[in-house]
Amino acid sequence: MPEGIQLKNISGNNLEQCLKCSICTAYCPVSAVEPAYPGPKHSGPDLERYRLKDNRFFDEALKMCLNCKRCEVACPSGVRIADIIQASRIKYSTHGPILRDRMLANTDFVGTMANRVAPIVNTTLGLKPVKAVLHGVMGIDKHRSFPAYSSQKFETWFKRNAAPKQDGYRKHVSYFHGCYVNYNFPQLGKDLVKIMNAAGYGVHLLEKEKCCGVALIANGLSKQARRQGEVNINSIRKSAEKGRVVLTTSSTCTFTMRDEYAHLLGIKTDDIRESLTLATRFLYRLIERGEIKLAFRKDFRMRAAYHSACHMEKMGWVVYSTELLKMIPGLELVMLDSQCCGIAGTYGFKKENYERSQQIGSGLFTQIKEVNPDCVTTDCETCKWQIEMSTGYEVKNPVSILAEALDVEETIRLNGV
Structure with a gap:
């Protein structure tokens, strides 16, 4: 290439940097077990060149992609292969979400309903006749176990037990707890509050929080994901304006909001991206800088x-x-x-x-x-x-x-x- 000339992307993603080395396919967990899946290189950069010209080249086999991002981790050229695949599904797929997909994706709605009668829901979902109905009618596999729902939401516990104490600390963070902590396992949120308070940090919930939207994106409900994403980003932005870092305890929620919002949903996040981080990353950096210390039980094994x-x-x-x-x-x-x-x-x-x-x-x-x-x-x-x-x-x-x-x-x- 002549000196001074740079390769310019003509697509929304950087498919032009693909070397066609196929290392992404070698690292793809789906390709390793599913012969019918074309693989990330073919499904992503290769076919995207054709899809840009004619959307009839879209293949519904792309729904086999896990969006695990292992192809992107392996790519020597930094091509956003999984983003190309997911963006193509959003743009070109003609198969809308069925009832099962909407139920699995709407975690806030389902979680709120389940929390009210959690013991009944947890028992019912484990019954073989119920599993058989879900398998035959809804398309949810009968072998799959559902996570148990909590009788009390984390938000409820926090407002009753923790919130009144948080203003008494000198330093403060916000917490994006996510659906899992709120509806299924509040103990994880309680554990984070325990650690942060002991380290001298008050913990606050965001002004408004919605499901991060990862399940909505995966199930063809990108418009709803974008609406919810805007709510989350606006709340994170308000927290950042107060000087508070927003902590999470879910790697997928974190990744979705930091990267997928911008790449797949078109939500502006560059101004708040560094204000959102995983709790373990935040804690490690504080310890590394000598700003906090953690002590551990001598009898712990x-x-x-x-x-x-x-x-x-x-x-x-x-x-x-x-x-x-x-x-x-x-x-x-x-x-x-x-x-x-x-x-x-x-x-x-x-x-x-x-x-x-x-x-x-x-x-x-x-x-x-x-x-x-x-x-x-x-x-x-x-x-x-x-x-x-x-x-x-x-x-x-x-x-x-x-x-x-x-x-x-x-x-x-x-x-x-």
């Missing part, structure tokens, strides 16, 4: 196996969670091989995807059983569901392990709270 969630690898943030865990004297941490668990949010719940989902995760499940840890730890809640269902091992977020091991009184003393 645990052997944990860490699973690198796909979106954690894409962000490059695995090191923050694992290095924090290594600070716990009584914790033996085993790093599992980098493998996709196969669930990909709502993907693995669907009857047509279930078997493929389990095949993708089979290597991971085998390794966990061979390691035989006290528990598995990961930053992704849907990875937790998949691993617990497929191996029987308990899965904990690194934040919960930190909270369990924390010597609260000594941490408060060290930080002068």
Whole structure:
């Protein structure tokens, strides 16, 4: 290429940088188990050149893509391969979401309804006749276990028990708790509040919070995802204006809001992107700079196996969670091989995807059983569901392990709270 001339993108994504090396296909977990899937290179940059000319080149086989981003992590040219695939699904797919897809994607609505009668919902979803109906009528695989719903939302607990105390701290952060913490597992949110308060930080909820929208995007409801995304970004922006960093405890929620909003939904995020971060990243950086100290119980003992969630690898943030865990004297941490668990949010719940989902995760499940840890730890809640269902091992977020091991009184003393 003559000196001074630069390659210019003619598409919305950077497909022009594709070298056609096919390393993305070699790293694709779907291609490894599904011969019918064309692979990320062909589905992404290759066919996008044709789709730009004629949308009839769109192939519904693209719905097999997990959006795990492993192709993008492997790409030597930084091509946003998965974004090309997902954007094509949004733009060209003529198959609208069915009732099952809308139910799986609308986590705020379903979660709010389920919380009101949580014991009944949890029992009912485990009954074989109910599973058979969901399988035959709704297309939700009968082998899939649902996460249990909590009788009390995290937001309710926080407003009643924690909120009145938070203004008393000198420093402050905001918390995007997400659907999982709010409707299924409030304890994770409580664990974060416990750690941050002991470190001298008050925790506040956002003015308004909606589901991050990752399930909406995956299920063909991008317009609704954009509306909800705008609510979240506006709330994060208001928090940033107050000087508060927004913490999360979900790798996928974090990744979706930091990157997918801009790439797939056209939501402006560049001004607040660095104000949104995973709690383990925030804590590690504070400790590294000497701004806080954490003390741990002398009697704490645990052997944990860490699973690198796909979106954690894409962000490059695995090191923050694992290095924090290594600070716990009584914790033996085993790093599992980098493998996709196969669930990909709502993907693995669907009857047509279930078997493929389990095949993708089979290597991971085998390794966990061979390691035989006290528990598995990961930053992704849907990875937790998949691993617990497929191996029987308990899965904990690194934040919960930190909270369990924390010597609260000594941490408060060290930080002068």
